Amino acid sequence: MGVNDSASGRGRRRYDSPLRDQRARQTRQAIVAAANRLFVEGGYAATSLADIAKEAEVARPTAFAAFGSKAALLREVVDQALAGDDEPVPVAERPWFRPVLEGRTPQAVVNAYAEVCRLIGGRAAEIFEVVRRAADEGPETADLWETMQRNRRAGAAMVIDRIESLGPASHDLDLGHERAVDIVWMFNDPSHYRALVRTRGWSDQAYTAWLADQMRHALGLGTPGRSEPSAKTI
Secondary structure, three states: OOOOOOOOHHHHHHHHHHHHHHHHHHHHHHHHHHHHHHHHHHHOOOHHHHHHHHHHOOOOOHHHHHOOOOHHHHHHHHHHHHHOOOOOOHHOOOOOOOOHOOOOOOOHHHHHHHHHHHHHHHHHHHHHHHHHHHOOOOOOHHHHHHHHHHHHHHHHHHHHHHHHHHHHHHOOOOOOOHHHHHHHHHHHOOOHHHHHHOOOOOOOOHHHHHHHHHHHHHHOHHHHHHHOOOOOOO
8 A cells, every 4th residue: 555545645635635626726816817917017028927926926836837838828818808717618608698599589699799799898808909919929829819810700600600590581691601700700809899998988888789780780680870879878
């Protein structure tokens, strides 16, 4: 029998493992939160793992051991900003995306997706800009940026797939599937949220109404202008 097989050893592992897991997760979350703040404040290139470790109040080797590299940490920051947490749950199964897949009319689908875009913009607009600026700084950040664009288009495709699943009687997408996906992909860019809400001071409500209105019009599902924000809502 080895040392780690003793009764006392087995009991200690059973007692300590959940606590260690919880502490490890808390440490990872502290590092991710610190990285998000510093990447947004100073940019990706100007932020080191040592800076992040200091901000998170952990040792630099701890930050490195948790993620392996600054690029891998940036990817985790992006993933959590998009999802809202670190749970391994696909987007389609998350409560905030479900209304898109449950919409009974094309208009309802687009309105629900505008709310999703508002939610993601509020969480991730700044870190999207960080990655966009860092994309020219190396293959890892360039690959992350391309992955983010593909994922945005995949989200747009889910919207069009849902609309098309409702049957031709409910819509008239004469522009074709790929063009329709391209249109939604164009509008789901978090940079729109950053420009209109963060920079121009629109309210979240005004932004969501405007975005839904513009997507419906571009897809041929409605006329723009009915939901344009007033001075009171901006």
